[in-house]
Amino acid sequence: VSPRVFLASDYGLDDEFVGVVHAVLVRLAPDAVVVDLSHGIAPFDVAGGAALLARAAPHLGPGVLLAIVDPGVGTTRRGVAIEVVGEPRYLVGPDNGLLLDAATVLGGVRRVVELAAPKAAPHLARTFDGRDLFAPCAARLAAGGDLADLGHDVDASTLVALAVAPSHARELDDGRVAVTTTVRWIDRFGNVQLALPGHVLGRATTVGLVARDEDALARVVGAFGDLERGTIGLLRDANDAVAIVVREGNAASRFRVAVGDRVELVGDLGPLD
Amino acid sequence: VSPRVFLASDYGLDDEFVGVVHAVLVRLAPDAVVVDLSHGIAPFDVAGGAALLARAAPHLGPGVLLAIVDPGVGTTRRGVAIEVVGEPRYLVGPDNGLLLDAATVLGGVRRVVELAAPKAAPHLARTFDGRDLFAPCAARLAAGGDLADLGHDVDASTLVALAVAPSHARELDDGRVAVTTTVRWIDRFGNVQLALPGHVLGRATTVGLVARDEDALARVVGAFGDLERGTIGLLRDANDAVAIVVREGNAASRFRVAVGDRVELVGDLGPLD
Amino acid sequence: VSPRVFLASDYGLDDEFVGVVHAVLVRLAPDAVVVDLSHGIAPFDVAGGAALLARAAPHLGPGVLLAIVDPGVGTTRRGVAIEVVGEPRYLVGPDNGLLLDAATVLGGVRRVVELAAPKAAPHLARTFDGRDLFAPCAARLAAGGDLADLGHDVDASTLVALAVAPSHARELDDGRVAVTTTVRWIDRFGNVQLALPGHVLGRATTVGLVARDEDALARVVGAFGDLERGTIGLLRDANDAVAIVVREGNAASRFRVAVGDRVELVGDLGPLD
Numbered sequence: 001v002s003p004r005v006f007l008a009s010d011y012g013l014d015d016e017f018v019g020v021v022h023a024v025l026v027r028l029a030p031d032a033v034v035v036d037l038s039h040g041i042a043p044f045d046v047a048g049g050a051a052l053l054a055r056a057a058p059h060l061g062p063g064v065l066l067a068i069v070d071p072g073v074g075t076t077r078r079g080v081a082i083e084v085v086g087e088p089r090y091l092v093g094p095d096n097g098l099l100l101d102a103a104t105v106l107g108g109v110r111r112v113v114e115l116a117a118p119k120a121a122p123h124l125a126r127t128f129d130g131r132d133l134f135a136p137c138a139a140r141l142a143a144g145g146d147l148a149d150l151g152h153d154v155d156a157s158t159l160v161a162l163a164v165a166p167s168h169a170r171e172l173d174d175g176r177v178a179v180t181t182t183v184r185w186i187d188r189f190g191n192v193q194l195a196l197p198g199h200v201l202g203r204a205t206t207v208g209l210v211a212r213d214e215d216a217l218a219r220v221v222g223a224f225g226d227l228e229r230g231t232i233g234l235l236r237d238a239n240d241a242v243a244i245v246v247r248e249g250n251a252a253s254r255f256r257v258a259v260g261d262r263v264e265l266v267g268d269l270g271p272l273d
Numbered sequence: 274v275s276p277r278v279f280l281a282s283d284y285g286l287d288d289e290f291v292g293v294v295h296a297v298l299v300r301l302a303p304d305a306v307v308v309d310l311s312h313g314i315a316p317f318d319v320a321g322g323a324a325l326l327a328r329a330a331p332h333l334g335p336g337v338l339l340a341i342v343d344p345g346v347g348t349t350r351r352g353v354a355i356e357v358v359g360e361p362r363y364l365v366g367p368d369n370g371l372l373l374d375a376a377t378v379l380g381g382v383r384r385v386v387e388l389a390a391p392k393a394a395p396h397l398a399r400t401f402d403g404r405d406l407f408a409p410c411a412a413r414l415a416a417g418g419d420l421a422d423l424g425h426d427v428d429a430s431t432l433v434a435l436a437v438a439p440s441h442a443r444e445l446d447d448g449r450v451a452v453t454t455t456v457r458w459i460d461r462f463g464n465v466q467l468a469l470p471g472h473v474l475g476r477a478t479t480v481g482l483v484a485r486d487e488d489a490l491a492r493v494v495g496a497f498g499d500l501e502r503g504t505i506g507l508l509r510d511a512n513d514a515v516a517i518v519v520r521e522g523n524a525a526s527r528f529r530v531a532v533g534d535r536v537e538l539v540g541d542l543g544p545l546d
Numbered sequence: 547v548s549p550r551v552f553l554a555s556d557y558g559l560d561d562e563f564v565g566v567v568h569a570v571l572v573r574l575a576p577d578a579v580v581v582d583l584s585h586g587i588a589p590f591d592v593a594g595g596a597a598l599l600a601r602a603a604p605h606l607g608p609g610v611l612l613a614i615v616d617p618g619v620g621t622t623r624r625g626v627a628i629e630v631v632g633e634p635r636y637l638v639g640p641d642n643g644l645l646l647d648a649a650t651v652l653g654g655v656r657r658v659v660e661l662a663a664p665k666a667a668p669h670l671a672r673t674f675d676g677r678d679l680f681a682p683c684a685a686r687l688a689a690g691g692d693l694a695d696l697g698h699d700v701d702a703s704t705l706v707a708l709a710v711a712p713s714h715a716r717e718l719d720d721g722r723v724a725v726t727t728t729v730r731w732i733d734r735f736g737n738v739q740l741a742l743p744g745h746v747l748g749r750a751t752t753v754g755l756v757a758r759d760e761d762a763l764a765r766v767v768g769a770f771g772d773l774e775r776g777t778i779g780l781l782r783d784a785n786d787a788v789a790i791v792v793r794e795g796n797a798a799s800r801f802r803v804a805v806g807d808r809v810e811l812v813g814d815l816g817p818l819d
Contacts (some may be wrong), residue, residue, distance in 0.1 A: 004296075005294065010734075013286065013586050014734060015584060016554070016601060017733075019582055023583075023606045024666075026579060026607075027607040028609070035295045035299065038286060038287060038289050038291075039286070056292060058292050059297060074769035075769070080379075109404070124779035124784060125768055125784075126770075128784035165501065186285065188283075198397065221398065222814075224396055225345075225347050235398035235403075238397060248344045306572060308572065310565030313560030461589060471670065496671050497618075497673065509671055
């Protein structure tokens with residue numbers, strides 16, 4: 001079976017960045033198949049990229065995950081290759097928090113190597129490490145190369161982690177539970193994924209929602225089909241997170257919420273973990 | 274030769290949906306080559322997706338066509354795999370009219386199987402059948418699997434068909450023919466494809482056009498090169514449909530038309546079929 | 547190693563054009579791997595496409611470069627296949643200036659063939675030469691076919707060249723040099739690439755910039771990391787051109803410049819060539 005490289009970035013598809021990274025990968029790992037996860041991560045949005053990688057990671061299988069959202073390119077931030085417990089076995093990219101959630105989802109970090117700087121073109125500014133550093137390293141791993149040949153080992157505890165807005169739960173006088181959390185992702189269809197694992201929905205059948213000073217009562221459903229068209233629901237989505245949805249409608253525009261906004265849920269909710 | 278899977282959806286390219294579907298396909302059909310037709314179909318636009326598939330289908334060759342525009346995901350709508358007379362031999366997706374025009378273009382339906390529901394993660398809502406149902410089924414067909422193993426046979430006459438706005442022709446007193454039809458597609462360049470087969474242009478050399486209360490006289494041409502720059506023409510386009518074009522210009526913005534708008538043509542036109 | 551076809555166009559990704567070209571390529575060259583460089587070139591923007599190809603070309607390696615930005619499709623403009631000194635060895639596309647800068651970057655033109663018109667579907671207007679002419683020719687080259695089988699030889703000096711806005715340098719009384727040049731590319735991150743080779747920055751440490759009546763003093767830096775966040779710099783970018791950058795910011799919106807705008811640099815600058 002040909003080795004896989006899974007590729008994600010904030011490069012967009014208008015410039016040639018993604019194509020050039022593909023070209024470098026297939027030059028250095030001729031048997032590799034490159035699978036694009038997304039290049040539509042907002043420019044410099046490390047947190048959005050990290051969430052995307054964590055959602056995708058469990059579904060990829062063997063290979064190398066190469067991810068580039070890199071506002072610090074050309075500074076002293078490190079490039080790293082991370083070996084994890086699960087598969088894909090290797091994660092390659094900048095050490096800015098982009099890779100760490102995916103590494104956790106994949107069973108945790110086994111080993112980290114800081115990538116040695118590329119020697120090519122030292123008279124040029126380093127503005128395209130995707131081409132010059134990360135793709136060559138990912139290709140070497142995809143072609144069966146050894147992690148140790150890419151640089152020197154570093155302590156996993158020194159990896160940069162992103163700050164996370166925590167979720168809180170408190171019990172109300174009437175026995176219901178109020179949970180405050182964050183909008184983590186809004187997909188193309190306007191489904192609003194919250195930073196809550198699916199089991200928080202517990203035994204609730206109806207949940208009060210407050211987002212941006214708007215209230216709504218949402219039914220907890222097992223499928224879109226349980227909702228009337230255009231009505232609001234809560235469900236355990238395809239990543240087993242809690243999501244606010246509207247059947248054949250756009251929940252995000254209904255509540256006018258954006259990623260990072262706080263949302264409150266009130267109902268017969270389960271524990272946060 | 275490695276098997277092909279042709280993939281189209283309304284997933285867009287900003288989220289990881291397309292990448293995860295690719296990953297599932299190459300895990301389950303390691304030799305398959307996945308060719309993206311488009312993921313820019315407007316969200317939930319089943320008719321636009323059906324037209325896109327019908328245009329593309331004759332040019333694809335052997336393989337499996339996997340298409341997902343699925344406003345009814347998580348309801349009782351069926352998933353189907355359709356075997357057709359031509360190639361690609363199999364079409365996989367939701368039974369909501371998305372696949373039927375392509376099946377007709379490919380010589381017609383031979384056999385239909387309703388896909389058995391996926392067993393994975395029954396505690397989650399079904400919001401991502403592309404990943405959990407359609408891609409696994411398409412991969413099994415691409416890997417040489419048997420249609421019968423995917424579910425039970427259903428009657429082809431029960432497949433959901435889209436409503437079509439019919440075209441009408443009437444003869445005028447002066448012997449010319451007036452045809453009323455619909456804008457079926459506006460491409461990136463603003464070319465306006467009508468729901469008329471190319472032969473309708475018949476022997477006409479000049480055709481009167483009425484769209485959104487604007488009139489124009491269009492020359493019937495055999496090539497863009499027959500038009501002055503910026504002038505309006507009618508031609509038999511690359512799908513052998515009638516198209517309104519402007520040489521090095523945008524016909525759709527010239528007439529301010531959108532998909533679904535009605536257009537009238539008057540001239541020495543041929544029969545509709 | 548499987549042959550590569552590198553593909554760029556102004557087709558966008560909303561329609562099925564790119565997917566159909568892929569399908570034709572893999573039908574006619576079953577072993578080929580197709581690498582998309584970009585399909586986000588602005589419609590009909592031949593100059594923008596030429597610049598993109600010239601930037602990407604040195605990084606691609608062996609294969610065929612297929613590029614389509616073709617406002618003249620269906621006119622008398624020629625289709626060509628160009629053999630160059632370097633690799634990718636073949637460039638295929640319209641003869642409108644799109645390919646020539648890349649050919650120069652790849653060591654220069656060896657041989658040019660004018661592609662024979664496709665015979666398929668002569669009753670249809672030629673509106674999709676990507677599918678009907680260029681992809682079949684590129685596939686034949688990728689599959690090991692001979693250039694001579696695609697058409698007849700033409701003189702390389704007859705290839706259409708794009709007009710270039712020249713850069714000018716003049717020495718000031720104080721010994722500094724004033725260079726007037728053009729914005730050649732603005733990437734997704736707002737970095738502003740100028741039509742100047744990197745060595746023009748010479749020994750300068752600070753350079754005065756005038757763009758759209760705005761002045762700024764820019765530090766010449768070897769890396770983004772040498773800049774304070776949000777400050778303006780000049781550097782030799784990943785294509786070894788001079789670029790105006792803002793660390794973790796958008797230089798193009800800072801100066802409100804667009805491609806084609808004139809920019810003046812004043813400082814201890816080196817010669818233009």
